[in-house]
Amino acid sequence: MKVFIDEEKCVACGQCVAAAPEVFDQRDEDGIVILLEANPPPEQVADVRDAAAVCPALVITIEE
Structure with missing residues (x-):
């Protein structure tokens, strides 16, 4: 699995961090997603x- 994110579409809601905190984090200054583990x-x-499914902006793409 390879994970990609589109930071420009991120709305900083934090659902990805709640679902997979080992893989996603948020920038302190604006809350935009940070990919910790591609x-x-x-x-x-x-x-x-789960994180990709709950993201309201659909910024997480998974390549199998």
């Missing part, structure tokens, strides 16, 4: 899929 280990795959 290639998450297998035990985090389900959380990353």
Whole structure:
């Protein structure tokens, strides 16, 4: 799995961080998503899929 984010579309709601805190974080100054792990280990795959599903701006793309 490879994870991509589109920072320009991010609305800084933090749902991705809540779903997968090992993979996503937010910038302190504006809350925009930060990708911590582009290639998450297998035990985090389900959380990353959940994060992509709950993102209101659909900024998370997953490539299998």
